[in-house]
Amino acid sequence: xxxxxxxxxxxxxxxxxxxxxxxxxxxxxxxxxxxxxxxxxxxxxxxxxxxxxxxxxxxxxxxxxxxxxxxxxxxxxxxxxxxxxxxxxxxxxxxxxxxxxxxxxxxxxxxxxxxxxxxxxxxxxxxxxxxxxxxxxxxxxxxxxxxxxxxxxxxxxxxxxxxxxxxxxxxxxxxxxxxxxxxx
Amino acid sequence: xxxxxxxxxxxxxxxxxxxxxxxxxxxxxxxxxxxxxxxxxxxxxxxxxxxxxxxxxxxxxxxxxxxxxxxxxxxxxxxxxxxxxxxxxxxxxxxxxxxxxxxxxxxxxxxxxxxxxxxxxxxxxxxxxxxxxxxxxx
Numbered sequence: 001x002x003x004x005x006x007x008x009x010x011x012x013x014x015x016x017x018x019x020x021x022x023x024x025x026x027x028x029x030x031x032x033x034x035x036x037x038x039x040x041x042x043x044x045x046x047x048x049x050x051x052x053x054x055x056x057x058x059x060x061x062x063x064x065x066x067x068x069x070x071x072x073x074x075x076x077x078x079x080x081x082x083x084x085x086x087x088x089x090x091x092x093x094x095x096x097x098x099x100x101x102x103x104x105x106x107x108x109x110x111x112x113x114x115x116x117x118x119x120x121x122x123x124x125x126x127x128x129x130x131x132x133x134x135x136x137x138x139x140x141x142x143x144x145x146x147x148x149x150x151x152x153x154x155x156x157x158x159x160x161x162x163x164x165x166x167x168x169x170x171x172x173x174x175x176x177x178x179x180x181x182x183x184x
Numbered sequence: 185x186x187x188x189x190x191x192x193x194x195x196x197x198x199x200x201x202x203x204x205x206x207x208x209x210x211x212x213x214x215x216x217x218x219x220x221x222x223x224x225x226x227x228x229x230x231x232x233x234x235x236x237x238x239x240x241x242x243x244x245x246x247x248x249x250x251x252x253x254x255x256x257x258x259x260x261x262x263x264x265x266x267x268x269x270x271x272x273x274x275x276x277x278x279x280x281x282x283x284x285x286x287x288x289x290x291x292x293x294x295x296x297x298x299x300x301x302x303x304x305x306x307x308x309x310x311x312x313x314x315x316x317x318x319x320x321x322x
Contacts, residue, residue: 040235043279083204110204110248135209136252143277145235145249 039164042143042151049157050141054131057108057116064105064131070157074182076104076175077151078127079139081111082119084147090166091123097172098126102179105129109139109147150175154182204248211258212251218262225258228267231284232257232274241284 049066056063069075078094080087098104106127108116113132133139142151142159152161152175160182167175216222229243234250242250242257253274260270274282286292 038238040278040281043275043277081204110206110252112206115205134206135255136249137256139249140253140256140274140277145278 040145041164042145042159042162044143044159045162047159049153049159050138052131052138052141054107054133054138057106057111057113057130057132058120058125058127059117061125061127061130064107064129066157068105068129069153070155072155073103074152074154074160074179075128076102076179077153078104078106079109079144079147079149079151080106081109081147082115083111084109086166087148088119088123090148091119091126093167093169093172094126095124096169097167097175100172100176102176103128105131107131107133107138109133109136152178152182206248208248208251209255211255211262213254214258216258216262221261222258224267225254225261228261228270229254229257232271233282233284235278235282 049069051066053065054063069077076097080090094104104126106129108130111132111134116130116132131138144151144162146164148166150163150167151159152163154160161178163171163175216225226243230241232242232253234240234242234245234247235253236247236249237245240250242253257270261267271283271285275287280286280289280292286295288296
């Protein structure tokens with residue numbers, strides 16, 4: 001109409017939309033095969049435990065403070081609750097860890113004493129000390145975002161490792177290894 | 185009839201509890217008495233991301249941990265702490281995930297650079313277009 005010759009696009013640009021579509025499909029498939037992790041890792045690894053002092057959560061165990069972790073030996077700190085179903089699944093694994101020499105302290109999140117007593121009676125009590133955190137204060141202070149989570153704390157009270165979710169039976173050697181590393 | 189009874193039984197069935205039954209933290213659902221401080225706390229809570237619900241702020245979420253975070257934020261603002269200091273405290277624990285106002289870091293800089301780059305490209309494109317149109321008229 002105008003008589004002006006439009007510059008012709010090179011031939012390969014014909015395939016550009018298809019290539020873009022292919023790349024998009026590839027991205028979607030990748031997202032389906034490897035879904036993004038929804039874990040929020042703590043940024044407190046390598047930092048000392050914040051100061052805290054929790055009252056006892058059970059009658060037969062003392063409460064828990066950060067001072068209990070700087071006595072020279074690495075320990076596990078398990079964040080859990082009786083209302084948390086994966087925590088019940090994890091309980092026998094924690095007992096196995098304790099049987100193999102791990103020293104474990106626990107913090108019960110938003111838990112009624114009676115519920116917790118029932119949970120420990122059902123699942124065993126591998127904990128040396130048990131603190132009650134009724135408003136998730138210590139949980140927030142160490143960057144934990146859910147239950148269960150398990151932290152490796154070295155003998156100087158420094159957080160060395162965070163395990164998010166329940167420890168699977170096959171992860172027992174790995175956790176023991178992390179404890180050993182924290183003791184070196 | 186049996187199906188109906190079954191359906192009715194489902195209505196009555198109690199859901200399996202996978203949440204705690206503790207009462208919420210003191211300031212999870214209670215505003216601060218001072219409206220200025222409450223406004224500060226609300227502004228901060230609306231830009232802090234819930235840890236367990238991915239796409240909600242803690243102001244929007246009924247998750248117990250979000251309630252505990254709200255309560256702690258209100259208590260700290262009540263005590264006179266600066267909202268941005270509280271944000272920094274949370275970022276030091278949960279990383280950039282926890283804040284809806286991203287910082288410029290080695291990972292997040294494209295967020296800030298991309299609009300500038302796109303605007304620049306658009307400007308170039310527009311100049312070429314108009315430049316050519318003028319050239320055609322001449």
